Amino acid sequence: MNLKSIIGGVAVGIIAVAQISCKPNNKGGASGSSELAGDAAQKVYVAPGTHDEFYNIVSGGFNGQISIIGLPSGRTLRVIPVFSQSPENGYGFSEETKPMLNTSHGFVPWDDSHHIALSTTNSIHDGRWAFINGNNTPRIARISLKTFRTEEIIELPNSGGNHSSPFITANTEYAVAGTRFSVPPDDKADVPISSFKKNFKGYISFVSIDKNTGRMGIKFQLKTPGVSFDLARAGKGKSADWFFFSTYNTEQANSLLEVNASQKDKDFILAVNWKKAEQYLAQGKGKKEAAKYAHNVYSDKVHSATSTIMTEVMTLDPKECPDMLYFIPCPKSPHGCDVDPTGQYIVGSGKLAAVIPVFSFDKMQKAIAAKTFDGNFDGIPVLKYDAVLHGEVQKPGLGPLHTEFDGKGNAITSFFVSSELVRWNIEKLEVIDRVPTYYSVGHLSIPGGPTAKPWGKYVVAYNKITKDRYLPTGPELAQSAQLYDISGDKMKLLLDFPTTGEPHYAESIPASLIEKNSTKIFKIEENAHPYAAKGEKEAKVVRKGNEVHVYMTAIRSHFTPDNIEGVKMGDVVYFHVTNLEQDWDVPHGFAIRGALNAELLIMPGETQTLKWIPTKVGVTPMYCTDFCSALHQEMQGYVRVSPAGSNVPLTW
Ligand code: K7E
Ligand code: RUQ
Ligand code: CUA
Numbered sequence: 299m300n301l302k303s304i305i306g307g308v309a310v311g312i313i314a315v316a317q318i319s320c321k322p323n324n325k326g327g328a329s330g331s332s333e334l335a336g337d338a339a340q341k342v343y344v345a346p347g348t349h350d351e352f353y354n355i356v357s358g359g360f361n362g363q364i365s366i367i368g369l370p371s372g373r374t375l376r377v378i379p380v381f382s383q384s385p386e387n388g389y390g391f392s393e394e395t396k397p398m399l400n401t402s403h404g405f406v407p408w409d410d411s412h413h414i415a416l417s418t419t420n421s422i423h424d425g426r427w428a429f430i431n432g433n434n435t436p437r438i439a440r441i442s443l444k445t446f447r448t449e450e451i452i453e454l455p456n457s458g459g460n461h462s463s464p465f466i467t468a469n470t471e472y473a474v475a476g477t478r479f480s481v482p483p484d485d486k487a488d489v490p491i492s493s494f495k496k497n498f499k500g501y502i503s504f505v506s507i508d509k510n511t512g513r514m515g516i517k518f519q520l521k522t523p524g525v526s527f528d529l530a531r532a533g534k535g536k537s538a539d540w541f542f543f544s545t546y547n548t549e550q551a552n553s554l555l556e557v558n559a560s561q562k563d564k565d566f567i568l569a570v571n572w573k574k575a576e577q578y579l580a581q582g583k584g585k586k587e588a589a590k591y592a593h594n595v596y597s598d599k600v601h602s603a604t605s606t607i608m609t610e611v612m613t614l615d616p617k618e619c620p621d622m623l624y625f626i627p628c629p630k631s632p633h634g635c636d637v638d639p640t641g642q643y644i645v646g647s648g649k650l651a652a653v654i655p656v657f658s659f660d661k662m663q664k665a666i667a668a669k670t671f672d673g674n675f676d677g678i679p680v681l682k683y684d685a686v687l688h689g690e691v692q693k694p695g696l697g698p699l700h701t702e703f704d705g706k707g708n709a710i711t712s713f714f715v716s717s718e719l720v721r722w723n724i725e726k727l728e729v730i731d732r733v734p735t736y737y738s739v740g741h742l743s744i745p746g747g748p749t750a751k752p753w754g755k756y757v758v759a760y761n762k763i764t765k766d767r768y769l770p771t772g773p774e775l776a777q778s779a780q781l782y783d784i785s786g787d788k789m790k791l792l793l794d795f796p797t798t799g800e801p802h803y804a805e806s807i808p809a810s811l812i813e814k815n816s817t818k819i820f821k822i823e824e825n826a827h828p829y830a831a832k833g834e835k836e837a838k839v840v841r842k843g844n845e846v847h848v849y850m851t852a853i854r855s856h857f858t859p860d861n862i863e864g865v866k867m868g869d870v871v872y873f874h875v876t877n878l879e880q881d882w883d884v885p886h887g888f889a890i891r892g893a894l895n896a897e898l899l900i901m902p903g904e905t906q907t908l909k910w911i912p913t914k915v916g917v918t919p920m921y922c923t924d925f926c927s928a929l930h931q932e933m934q935g936y937v938r939v940s941p942a943g944s945n946v947p948l949t950w
Contacts, residue, residue: 338792341783344371349813352745352806354758355414355428356779359800362409364430364441369745369756369806370781372795380439380448381409381432389448391895393872393907394827395596400605401435401453402590410434412461412802413529416443417512421468421534421641421750425811427512429464429473436460438473438505440512445817449596452514455484455589455611456501462527464505468538468750472517472572475503476527476543480550485588494552498524502543504572513595518584518612520575522568522623523676524550529634529700534750535641537659539573542644544628544635548675564627564683566675567635567646569662574622575614583619584612598820601827601904617677624666625675626657627683634700638709639750643688643724645709647698654698654711656727658688689727695720699740700803702747704784705754710747712739712759719759719782719789733789735780737763744784745806753808757782757789760801767794777801818882820903827905829874834858839950846871846948852886852900853878854927857920860935864948867915867941873898876905887923890937897923912939 344350350368353375358365362382366375383390383399390399390407399407409432417427428441436457440450454460459478466473480498482489489497499521506517525545533540548565578584589611596603616623626644628635629651636645644657664670665685672680697715704710708730710721717738721731741760745753759782764775776796783790822832831837831849837858840847846869851858857875865871875888879902889897893910900906912918922933940946 334791338783338790342370342372342781342793344368344373349809351809352753352756353809353812354743354804354806355416356760356797356801356804357411357414357430358798359412359802360410361799362411362432363799364414364428365798365801366446367795367797369758370792372779372781372793374798376446377798378441378446378448380430380441381406381411381437381451383407385897387899388895388897388906392898393909394602394905397603397605398448398451398594398596400594401437401592402455402607403435406435409437413463413465414803414805415464415466415473416805416807417470417507418466418749419469421538423746423749423751423807423811424470425807425815427470428805429466431460431463431475433460436463436475436477438464438475438514440507440514442512443812444815445598447596447598449512449598450514451592451594452505452516453591453593454503454505454516455591456481456499456519457503462502462530462543465530465532465541466507467532467541467572468534470507470509473505473507473514474530474532474541474572475505476530477501478526478528480524480526480547483587484590491552494524495550498550498552500525500527500545502527502570504575515593516591516608516611518575518579518614520570520623521613521615523678525566525568527568528632531635531637531644531748533637533641533659534639537637537641539571540659541570541572542635542637543568543570544632544646546631564629565631565648566625566680567628567632567644567657569624569626571622575619578614578619578622579612584614586610587613599824599826601820601825601830601906621666623678624662625678625680626662626686627672627680628655629653634698636701636703636709636748638724639703639705639752641750645701645711647701647711649697649699649714651698653690653692654694654701654722655690656688656724657686661688662686691722691727691729694722694729695732700742702742702744702757703752704744705746705752710742710744710757710784710789712742714738714740714762719757721784721789731787731789733782733791735759735761736767736778736794737761737765741801741803743804743806745808748805753806755783755785756792756806757784758804758806760797760804762800768796819880820901822876822878822880822903825876825903825905827874827876829872829907830876830905831874832876833878839948841948844869848873848950850875850888851878852876852888852922852933854884855922855929855933857888857922857933857935859950862936862950863938863940864946865912865937865939866944866946867912867939869912871910871912871937873908873910873920874905875900875908877902879903884926885924886926886933888920889923890920891918899924912937915939915941
């Protein structure tokens, strides 16, 4: 089959699924409810005032955010902005958080993001950080699971489409990122597109992560042949020194029309021995190259972010580093590439393939030792398929995408085209259960499913197509997730719930690993913001040339100062608002008419700044936007703006 007929097949598959499953039931609602087990409602019921068992940390896809959902209830608890401005909390609008969205291209307020990776120790969730990729303008972000805020973003040079990212090593030593688009090196990028084979490379960034602080840095980039990296997983246990990446476009075509990109029967999984790479680096085989990228860090002591533009990166050329990279042939356009909890098996999911190949790490080691090669690709040895193969799952379904593990020796794979989840035994390669999804599942998430210690119990399917599952809301529908019970022999559908943005990957982690560490307030005495007013006595207004700095405090229910005069046209006014509250869940808001970055939301103990350039002479109101007490509506004030050159004195 060529690509076109397979894509045709996708459409037919979706329609077929929709037809089978869209029969309205007698309540006039959507399909599927008849398949619910009798106790489904009880299994997802989290009584008022009680908490969910798991945090489900879900990528927002094209909204560039992360949602936090409770399982099993499916309740959305929070949306965390990462690569996009957020009017819910002022991220990317306040002066303190704007630097987080700085890049080598300038301020980029919206990105697409796909993959969550939660930090691990010995490949087991440790509840410290979440990482996620910026896909479009290539970046990796680190989110604190204490404050549920984005603390750091690092841009990746020599990269275009940061899809194969971020995947982390067993002890969170590195987050790696493979470029989806092969690209010419950033500093020599003005080349003809037709010179792809000669000039384009696939770069893999190894971003180191500090054990204690989480601080990231690009340790080095591997220059690989020009293929497209799609997804990846680190090894674990015996394979912990290795990384496995799925690739496509091994034809190295610069146009992915069907004639070009899917001619080959097999693409590759690239196996990278990253410990070897470290050794080569230590031996001085790395080369510094010019590269421009932003590194942005937020501190919750100064309550501000700084952005630094870096100018060079260390690269490693595999041509000078033998025995570090190997290609494993993998049937047609592998998407997911997942490693089982023991680290022994590597599962490739060829989107256009009819089987699921499972590779054996032991066999790979033997094949490398015996040099069982099938030639090479751009100088990198290609291992013989049969020599590395543990076996193939036959007739698993259509369009396998992603695989997670249940911790009982089984894998569950999502099938986009046949719209189902399929459970199969890893040793025996036998399908043991399948259940439909509504409709066309992409990623899936089992609590702990990618780790050495799956917590099991549930799987969530993140469906790409919603159609009739909810009340219609015009042409735009919420994306749909589905929760299944996997504790028994049969997977059972429990719940549909809408999600925010387009979830790609998600991870779920027991609430007990996070809950107790959650930050409730920022201590006012630790506030090191240079413009903080740590008590009403410190509130003041200071003029510096045409800049007016308002050191303002907020506490139930007034601002200090609340009436300001002496601002002139041509001034730039900075409202530095410190929330003096020291109680959990008492934020204050701040809004002033006509401001470009119109509002702030300030947490207890924090200082945030709104920049305002007055546009007209007169008295302008300002007020608190977050209902904070019975006198919230009284929490307000005025700013008087006079003509430039007027002699109204600065008073407050
Ligand atoms: Cu992880 Cu959605 Cu980017 Cu598969 S991709 S579906
Ligand atoms: S008031 S409690 Cu603005 Cu109608 Cu809301
Ligand atoms: Cu402060 Cu409402």
